[in-house]
Amino acid sequence: MTRQNKVLIVEHSPIVAEGLKNMFENSDYRVIAILPTLESALERMPALKPDILVLNPILLDFSQRLKLRHLFRDYPHLLLAAMQTFYCEQSVLAQFHTVLCLEDNAVRIATKLKNALESISHEEEGTPIGSELSVREKEVLKAISKGYTSKQVADLMHLSVHTVITHRKNISNKTGIKTVSGLTLYALLNHLIDENEIQ
Amino acid sequence: MKFSDLLNFNPELILLLSRCRIPLGFGEKTVEEVCAEQHISANFFLLICKVYSIKGYEISREEAERTDMKDLLLFLSNSHQYYLEERLPHIAQHLKYIAEQCNAAQGKLLRQFYEEYRNEVIAHFEYEEKTVFPYIRALEEGKKMASFRIRDFESNHSNIEEKLQDLVNILLKYLPAESSPKERISITMDIYHLTEDINRHSQLEDHLLVCYANMKERGNHDQTK
Numbered sequence: 427m428t429r430q431n432k433v434l435i436v437e438h439s440p441i442v443a444e445g446l447k448n449m450f451e452n453s454d455y456r457v458i459a460i461l462p463t464l465e466s467a468l469e470r471m472p473a474l475k476p477d478i479l480v481l482n483p484i485l486l487d488f489s490q491r492l493k494l495r496h497l498f499r500d501y502p503h504l505l506l507a508a509m510q511t512f513y514c515e516q517s518v519l520a521q522f523h524t525v526l527c528l529e530d531n532a533v534r535i536a537t538k539l540k541n542a543l544e545s546i547s548h549e550e551e552g553t554p555i556g557s558e559l560s561v562r563e564k565e566v567l568k569a570i571s572k573g574y575t576s577k578q579v580a581d582l583m584h585l586s587v588h589t590v591i592t593h594r595k596n597i598s599n600k601t602g603i604k605t606v607s608g609l610t611l612y613a614l615l616n617h618l619i620d621e622n623e624i625q
Numbered sequence: 626m627k628f629s630d631l632l633n634f635n636p637e638l639i640l641l642l643s644r645c646r647i648p649l650g651f652g653e654k655t656v657e658e659v660c661a662e663q664h665i666s667a668n669f670f671l672l673i674c675k676v677y678s679i680k681g682y683e684i685s686r687e688e689a690e691r692t693d694m695k696d697l698l699l700f701l702s703n704s705h706q707y708y709l710e711e712r713l714p715h716i717a718q719h720l721k722y723i724a725e726q727c728n729a730a731q732g733k734l735l736r737q738f739y740e741e742y743r744n745e746v747i748a749h750f751e752y753e754e755k756t757v758f759p760y761i762r763a764l765e766e767g768k769k770m771a772s773f774r775i776r777d778f779e780s781n782h783s784n785i786e787e788k789l790q791d792l793v794n795i796l797l798k799y800l801p802a803e804s805s806p807k808e809r810i811s812i813t814m815d816i817y818h819l820t821e822d823i824n825r826h827s828q829l830e831d832h833l834l835v836c837y838a839n840m841k842e843r844g845n846h847d848q849t850k
Contacts, residue, residue: 603794604787605787608795611735620730
């Protein structure tokens, strides 16, 4: 058998929690703990190091309900599964990688988790959104801020124009800033260039 | 429908009143009465209320066809004036304060950035006022203008929100955390409202002006045949 995935269940109803635990018996998944509140889960996350977190979205309070990914930002590889027992808004559920329902049987749950695990590993291969600029991107950004066009940057850095444009797209995706003057301001605020270098 | 009920339904509509030259103090008058007093079509006024109240409202063909261009052009011009004379200076004032709290180089660039944006907006509005609106008026009077077609406007109708979006990102994400946080939150809300407002404004231009001009251009074309 392949390595067992460690599952942390965060569920306030003992019936549901025990039921879930039963579903995971004799599978690729091993339940390492059942906790009744989100706070206790967050506290014990570093020690337990689960691969999968099964959480009843009801346990998210109002201020947390749309910040699930942020709450678990330190665990980028963690699979977040919702255990839905009541009606829950779509915007809340959308933050989870998968959603389990009370009607699901053991096979169905295993399939949902397997598919979600696969989609996570694909997600990681793409450009990570919200990550820092790479060294190359910073070089391109500096040149753009100094007023060079994409063509000039390409000549300067011995790159193709196409590559420079790709870098620019990635810079805009990461920073959320599209215009040249916006990027110049960004470069200055991040000390990539100083005032005298701006044309 | 009572005019005041409309404002109770969506208080933000109060921002449209001055742009439609509708004064406060309407008492218990109906929407039709208030509009008639100000010589503005009630249908048109209700249409802009719908566009400004319902996100993603789709203007129907009938609504577009019965729109009086005089009402529309007046509203669009007044809106331009409102943005330039009220909203932009207000945001500039906030930004000036924020820039003063930054170091000199950053503050200078922040102000420059906003100045560039403002100039872009001015040029954008000027193009509409001096080229597009007169063209629509000419069409209304049945004159023919060979030099301009409404599709020139469609292809020129550039996106002036991009810089504002950049400004929000810079203010929220990249200015040092300790530098005037309250001002930054309030300016972000101001920019958000302005962006929403300008989006609706563009929607009116893109749908109503273009629909009207297309109809007229086709009519003119058929006549010359």
